[in-house]
Amino acid sequence: MSAEVITFSLLNGTLYGMLLFLLASGLTLIFSMMGVLNFAHASFFMLGAYFGYEISKIVGFFPALILAPVLVGLFGALIERYGLRRVHKFGHLGELLFTIGVAFVIEEAIQMIWGRSPMDYQVPEALNFTAFEIFGTGYPAFRLFMLIMSVAIFAGLALLLTRTRVGLIVKASLTHPEMVSMLGHDVPLVFMSVFGVGSALAGVAGVIGGPILITQPSMAAALGPILFVIVVVGGLGSLTGAFIASLLVGFIQTFAVAIDLSVADVFGLIGITQPPAALGALVSDIWNVSVSQVGPVIPYLLLVVMLIFRPMGLIGKRA
Amino acid sequence: MxxxxxxxxxxxxxxxxxxxxxxxxxxxxxxxxxxxxxxxxxxxxxxxxxxxxxxxxxxxxxxxxxxxxxxxxxxxxxxxxxxxxxxxxxxxxxxxxxxxxxxxxxxxxxxxxxxxxxxxxxxxxxxxxxxxxxxxxxxxxxxxxxxxxxxxxxxxxxxxxxxxxxxxxxxxxxxxxxxxxxxxxxxxxxxxxxxxxxxxxxxxxxxxxxxxxxxxxxxxxxxxxxxxxxxxxxxxxxxxxxxxxxxxxxxxxxxxxxxxxxxxxxxxxxxxxxxxxxxxxxxxxxxxxxxxxxxxxxxxxxMYFGLLFIFVVMVQPAGLAGILMDGIALLRSGSVGAQAPLLGLIGLAGAFALTGTIILIELAYRAGLDATLGPQITVLGLPLSTASVLSWGLGLICAGGGVIAMRPLFDRLATLRHSLSKGETA
Amino acid sequence: MTHALELRNLKKSFGSVEIIRGVNLDLRQGERHALIGPNGAGKSTLFHLISGRIAPTSGEILFQSQNIAGKPPAEIVRAGLSRSFQITNIFPQMSVLDNLRCAVLWKLGHRYSIFRQTPTLPDVAIECERLLDQLGLTRRAHDTADSLTYPEQRALELGLAVASGANTLLLDEPMAGMNHSETEAALQLIMKVTEGKTLLMVEHDMGVIFEMADRISVLVYGQIIATGTPQEIRANRAVQEAYLGTSEEDAA
CATH class of the missing domain: 1.10.3470 (ABC transporter involved in vitamin B12 uptake, BtuC)
Structure with a gap:
């Protein structure tokens, strides 16, 4: 593998990882605060992409970058207020089922409004240039912008949680909701806000991720399971763990795509060019598998390996 | 179980x-x-x-x-x-x-x-x-x-x-x-x-x-x-x-x-x-x-699947079998006659809500995904059009009215259900 | 005299805070031993350590001369040490009878069996009938556990601990939240169902403790400051200073 491929894979891996973390952070925040696994989180991401597409057609990309996440956040808050809070009495299972239903309906609604084919959501003109060149290949400015946005939001979130009174209340509500409510804070409001902000973060990820990943009705279903892998691998409820796991998955997937190598190539190095026919069709399947084909499998494999050797996740307490 | x-x-x-x-x-x-x-x-x-x-x-x-x-x-x-x-x-x-x-x-x-x-x-x-x-x-x-x-x-x-x-x-x-x-x-x-x-x-x-x-x-x-x-x-x-x-x-x-x-x-x-x-x-x-x-x-x-699922999760966690069992309990208790007005009202409100929802969803699909088929559509025998405010209004009124009327009725139903389960255990 | 349970220099820290700071305690075979102490002394933590809910930082827990420190709860129960909980911890959607059936399945050797239907197992039926009768829950056998009154739920909670067949029982505030007459009934029930068993009990009702306990240990700030008969504890100056002086009003 050349230095060029490595550099670009590192850049893209960080980018994809940070995008994943934008989503995983909201999911983790909601999970650790309300005990709810928001199955619809990736659907909010998808809504962000579609809203971003639609709004940027009218007022341009940068206003859409603000407006679309606000809309998604409001929508999330409404879902919490009028849906999730009502099923709270049926326990976490009821809440999870509810968000599954919401994810289902959002996907259908998006197909209903925008159709089944991908949207023509393009990189905005203002950012459609080459930011810098290394090894003679240009790196698009939009990608750089995505990277800066993700890092900025990550930093902002970290500051908010560790340095402000709001962060203090949020963190206290995680562990001692009754006490926080006794101190005069409106815990349901805090919950609704956290859910709204988490959804809005997913919305941001959607707006900036939409032009790069394809904006289509299946994008939520494609990304959702990866998010759950990240949250489990990172250690349920741990933001740091989610951060590490996001980058890990980001790197794994970008590097896997970049490596053009198959089992046959490896054996080719030692002079074997044909699979032993006696071993049958299964071996010839494996023979032809390339690393880039294995790419989508690796996150889930990581999950299984993690479950066997470290069930509490990278950063996580034993339940 | x-x-x-x-x-x-x-x-x-x-x-x-x-x-x-x-x-x-x-x-x-x-x-x-x-x-x-x-x-x-x-x-x-x-x-x-x-x-x-x-x-x-x-x-x-x-x-x-x-x-x-x-x-x-x-x-x-x-x-x-x-x-x-x-x-x-x-x-x-x-x-x-x-x-x-x-x-x-x-x-x-x-x-x-x-x-x-x-x-x-x-x-x-x-x-x-x-x-x-x-x-x-x-x-x-x-x-x-x-x-x-x-x-x-x-x-x-x-x-x-x-x-x-x-x-x-x-x-x-x-x-x-x-x-x-x-x-x-x-x-x-x-x-x-x-x-x-x-x-x-x-x-x-x-x-x-x-x-x-x-x-x-x-x-x-x-x-x-x-x-x-x-x-x-x-x-x-x-x-x-x-x-x-x-x-x-x-x-x-x-x-x-x-x-x-x-x-x-x-x-x-x-x-x-x-x-x-x-x-x-x-x-x-x-x-x-x-x-x-x-x-x-x-x-x-x-879409109907999804909405039915959300409805069951939010309102009827015992599922269709739960409704059936409640119905059997009601029949056994012999108070069907006395409860008929309540059940009738619920049925009516439910029918309204359902009709409204169906109208809205079918209109929305015709306006969005199936827009090429033209604005005219027949839903439940009603000639509607995605271009007509009247059509959308009808759906909204039916759905909204049905849901609003349903809420107090459901409270009554919960009370009834409670007394039925009490009556059975006693 | 053999000890049913022995704690040797048991310690537990949460982060940098040491909650149990070197507890030594022995339980004689067949005695009723009460554990008292002010709130936050670490009584519940100590119970969690012994029953395997949490693992100690250091020290030994010898149950019938075998170290059970850090073992999972299920193994400790199988060895013959079971517990009840301060906050009612039963199977709410199951019937009272099914609650008890679960509790007797292991000791009767049915374990995870799938070859017989539970209602057709004669030994389970007989044992559950006996327990229901003892607990005074026969009439409620087919009601779900969450439909029971509070004292009935407490009785079932106690029943689950007893039903597992253990010879040593840890009871965590079995009278918590009961009024005077309910407490009296609960005390009679405990005396009846724990006949011949070794008992370690946390309780706040001083009347109950001095009436039933053979010996009392006082836990203050994660350490046992005194162990002895009710008379000895009553007379103990350290205990009076540390505990009884302030807490008798609360208990009343």
Missing amino acids: SVSTLDTPAPSANTRLTAALPWVAITATLIVLPLLFSSNSMISTLNYLGTMAIFALSYNVLLGQTGLLSLGHGTFFGLGGFIATHAILHMADAGVSFPLPLIPAIGGFGALILGFFGGWLASGRGGMPFAMITLGLAELVYAAAALFPSIYGSEEGVSFDRMDLGASFGMDYGPTVDIYVIIAVWFLICAGVLYYFSKTPLGLLTNAVRDNAERIEFLGFSARRVRMLAYAIAAAVAGVAGSLAALNFEIMTVNEMGATTCMLVLLMTYIGGTKHFFGPVLGAIVIGLMKIWLSDISPAWM
Whole structure:
């Protein structure tokens, strides 16, 4: 593998990882605060992409970058207020089922409004240039912008949680909701806000991720399971763990795509060019598998390996 | 599991008879059905429903009995189907004579073994982690399947001819009705085994894990072990269902074990009702029929599924079976007459809400996805247009009015339901 | 005299905070031993350590001369040491009878069996009938556990601990939240169902403790400051200073 491929894979891996973390952070925040696994989180991401597409057609990309996440956040808050809070009495299972239903309906609604084919959501003109060149290949400015946005939001979130009174209340509500409510804070409001902000973060990820990943009705279903892998691998409820796991998955997937190598190539190095026919069709399947084909499998494999050797996740307490 | 109508404490000759009654009724129904609906397509539908009913019953071992929400149960349906498919292909190749009706046993056994392994991985914790892990495992199998075209086939799947194993039990398995016989018998076997299972010590322990997984550890048991065993048993029965689906369609594709199947079984089981043994069967029938018939008449059928599911989650967690049981309790109490106005009003409000929702959804689909078909559309016999404010207004008023009227009525209904359950226990 | 249970220099820290700071305690075979101490002394933590809910930082827990420190709860129960909980911890959606059935399955050797139906097992039926009768819950056998009154739920909670067949029982505030007459009834019940067993009990009701306990240990700030008969404890100056002086009003 050349230095060029490595550099670009590192850049893209960080980018994809940070995008994943934008989503995983909201999911983790909601999970650790309300005990709810928001199955619809990736659907909010998808809504962000579609809203971003639609709004940027009218007022341009940068206003859409603000407006679309606000809309998604409001929508999330409404879902919490009028849906999730009502099923709270049926326990976490009821809440999870509810968000599954919401994810289902959002996907259908998006197909209903925008159709089944991908949207023509393009990189905005203002950012459609080459930011810098290394090894003679240009790196698009939009990608750089995505990277800066993700890092900025990550930093902002970290500051908010560790340095402000709001962060203090949020963190206290995680562990001692009754006490926080006794101190005069409106815990349901805090919950609704956290859910709204988490959804809005997913919305941001959607707006900036939409032009790069394809904006289509299946994008939520494609990304959702990866998010759950990240949250489990990172250690349920741990933001740091989610951060590490996001980058890990980001790197794994970008590097896997970049490596053009198959089992046959490896054996080719030692002079074997044909699979032993006696071993049958299964071996010839494996023979032809390339690393880039294995790419989508690796996150889930990581999950299984993690479950066997470290069930509490990278950063996580034993339940 | 609390199966209120079947769970009789002291087994005397009389109560045994009452306990056997539902089984006799089911067997009779299974015999009569193909005589009533003898067309090939109807038998085909029945086959599909039977397979789904078995699948949903197996899922309820996890969801209703053990309180575990699996998001990857379709994996075992698919794996069972592929195991059965390859068993048939290989035995036909080798010229081994093996009766086709016993093939699901192979699929089920294979799924059982895989279920033990999956259960070992997934059952460390219940609740949310379990849901996430099962989802991850399902995605792993699904994604990995693409790497092994010799097992899972490529896009078009793996097909076979079910007649290749030859005739047995006096059937040659060409006609669909032969497969009906196999599915009906397997349905009775699976339902019987699972019902028996729910009454065994392990079945009791699964309920205990659902109610309070921690306490069971302080009674000498391992909650993990109970979850794992329940997972494996559910997997085995799902494998049987998958094998039957393979026999029915003579083809297995990777999509059969994808996210859609995992979600479908959750929807069927939960909508049917997880608190009653036969709830999932009811769900499988209703959702199965909706899937077959609704998809013909409306592009929005998936949306209706989703909304029905949310409705059940929010308003009626006992599912359709719960409604049925409440209805039976009301009939028994003899106060149907007195409650008729309330029930009538609820029915009326419900009809309004439903009509409004249907109008809105159909209009929305016509305005969006199917805009090329023009603005004119007939919904429930009403000539509507996506360009007309009147059409949208009608939908909004019906839906909004129905929902608003429903809320106080539901409060009354809750009170009634409460007094009924009180009256029964007293 | 053999000890049913022995704690040797048991310690537990949460982060940098040491909650149990070297507890030494022995339980004689067949005695009723009460553990008292002010709120936050670590009584519940100590119970969690012994019953395996949490693992100690250091030290030994010898149950019938075998170290059970850090073992999972299920193994400790199988060895013959079971517990009840301060906050009712039963199977709410199951019937009272099914609650008890779960509790007796292990000791009767049925374990995870799938070959017989539970209602048809004669030994389970007999044992559950006996327990229901003892607990006074026969009439409620087929009602779900969450429909029971509070004292009935407490009785079931106690029943689950007893039903597992253990010879040593840890009871965590079995009278918590009961009024005077309910407490009296609960005391009679405990005396009846724990006949011949070794008992370690946390309780705040001083009347109950001095009436029933053979010996009392006082836990203050994670350490046992005194162990002795009720008379000895009553007379102990350190105990009076540390505990009884301030807490008798609370207990009343």
